[in-house]
Amino acid sequence: MREKLIEVSSFLAIVFLVIALRGSWGGATAEDGTRYEVSLHGVTQILDPQLPRSASKSCAYLTGNGAMEFCAPSSDGDTPFSMLCAVFPLVVSGLVLAFAAGVVNLVSPYRSKATAAALSAASLAAVFAGTCVAQVSMQRGLKVFEELPLYLGGFAFVSVWIAMGLLLVAAMLSTTSTLLGHG
Numbered sequence: 001m002r003e004k005l006i007e008v009s010s011f012l013a014i015v016f017l018v019i020a021l022r023g024s025w026g027g028a029t030a031e032d033g034t035r036y037e038v039s040l041h042g043v044t045q046i047l048d049p050q051l052p053r054s055a056s057k058s059c060a061y062l063t064g065n066g067a068m069e070f071c072a073p074s075s076d077g078d079t080p081f082s083m084l085c086a087v088f089p090l091v092v093s094g095l096v097l098a099f100a101a102g103v104v105n106l107v108s109p110y111r112s113k114a115t116a117a118a119l120s121a122a123s124l125a126a127v128f129a130g131t132c133v134a135q136v137s138m139q140r141g142l143k144v145f146e147e148l149p150l151y152l153g154g155f156a157f158v159s160v161w162i163a164m165g166l167l168l169v170a171a172m173l174s175t176t177s178t179l180l181g182h183g
Helices: 002-022 078-107 113-141 155-180
Strands: 024-029 035-039 042-046 056-060
Touching: 002 078, 002 113, 002 155, 024 113, 024 155, 078 113, 078 155, 113 155
Parallel strands: none
Antiparallel strands: 024 035, 035 042, 042 056
């Protein structure tokens, strides 16, 4: 039963991490009603948030594509922008480690308990570090948010916290299994 809970927690965390990697983590609204949404890879400007299919412009600060005026680094320097660019790889590495933990536990639950515990804990650490860095650097890393207050929220932001909860459960269960010698 414990192995199944670890597997389910790991694989559900992967689903929520994919959502977190693809969706919007927060947004800001300008005085003219224009909305800016930020994700782990770029910024989208929605010209009229009231219309369902409103015109929008987007940029990707990781690759340098699109309307780069939204993805320009802030005047605070390169440090917050560099920190922001490090978030995506941190969360992806957490996703890969969660997948590895689930596979190790699925394939060999009795011989590799310590490995699954280490992978689950490493996944949790990577995602937690990425989330903390994102919260610190999103507002200060991009020029578009120098004048606008950025509010974090939305389904992708909530998804990363759900994924961390699931990874915490997997890490705790696999660590206690190792320490107690269950198997």
